[in-house]
Amino acid sequence: MRTLPPLAAVRVFEAAARHENFTAAAAELGMTQAAVSYQVKLLEERLGVPLFHREKRRVTLTEAGRRAAAPVSRAFDAIDGAFAGLRAEDEGLLTISTSNTFANTWLAWRLGSFQVAHPEMAVRLQTTDILTDFAIDDVDVAIRAGRGGWPDLVQEKLIAIDFTPMCSPNFLARHTIATPADLLDVPQISPHDPWWAHWLREAGVDVPPGPPRAGVRLDSQAHEGHAAMAGQGAAMLTPFFWRNDLAERRLVRPFEQLSTRGYAYWLVYPEHRRNVPKIKRFRAWLTAELARDLPSPV
Structure with missing residues (x-):
């Protein structure tokens, strides 16, 4: 049985990590910047480790966040690929x-x-x-x-x-x-x-x-x-x-x-x-x- 963190929060983390910017992630996902910040904080609390350094007007990935970002991004690419064939068939x-x-x-x-x-x-x-x-x-x-x-x-x-x-x-x-x-x-x-x-x-x-x-x-x-x-x-x-x-x-x-x-x-x-x-x-x-x-x- 898989022990997964909330997938909505993981999706937000992936976008935020890719941009290293909560505002840009919010624009991509159609959310507010505050909602992105909340989902990232929720994930950090679930994992027990910080994923971003919060600095004035910017965020940067922590070492733990950087280690997680690449495999999480590849996982979302794999999910997208799994459904791409179905989308193409439907279209x-x-x-x-x-x-x-x-x-x-x-x-x-x-x-x-x-x-x-x-x-x-x-x-x-x-x-x-x-x-x-x-x-x-x-x-x-x-x-x-x-x-x-x-x-x-x-x-x-x-x-x-x-x-x-x-x-x-x-x-x-x-x-x-x-x-x-x-x-x-x-x-x-x-x-x-x-x-x-x-x-x-x-x-x-x-x-x-x-x-x-x-x-x-x-x-x-x-x-x-x-x-x-x-x-x-x-x-x-x-x-x-x-x-x-x-x-x-x-x-x-x-x-x-x-x-x-x-x-x-x-x-x-x-x-x-x-x-x-x-x-x-x-x-x-x-x-x-x-x-x-x-x-x-x-």
Whole structure:
């Protein structure tokens, strides 16, 4: 069994011995000079020998302090080396978790540019609609939909989630959709989605009570948008994700009205990992990419 002095005090001693200056050691360790002096004194009392001569405005190592300083410094170098491999391994892989919709309609199309910008780093994308538990999941960052308010996580709002009906031009040509109420009489994709009733009521439509009507039910907006492009019905979609398809007339919006239920997409990661370099690099890339695609404020 090892009989070790307090490691916090040993760490302070190593820095103070290397600089032979309590003020410089305090600056390196992010402590006050008084705290450094206290930790050194605590170690001296534990060992029963003085480690520094205190002279006016300066300190110098005693013979005992000088004998201890070199092996202690080598020991800290060895500890640093033991963890360096783990740090390098962690920095070499970025794992991102996000929803199927965000991955398939936006992120997967652009993630290659992050890889090109950081060729030293492997990137793994996990697509799931289950919220990441950072305590047990091997995930660095997540992009999740919601209203925020997740404890112990940094939460940065990326885009608001709004929605409006969309369909293919061919579908629109085959069906009469002159007013919002006409949407009740055409095939709807995922009619069980509460976005339908919310949008229709905001448009002034009296939505019939009862269970949702029958129709194709899909598990993500990514699938719903492609089904709409295939002419299978009208889908309730977020324009941001489908702006290229709207611009190229694969999809059309019968009405200008946009609705929202207060949800957004957020970049989230544990508070204690805020300054991890690979997370900072991904955050910077993500915000720059989104800024290029989001409409400029008027």
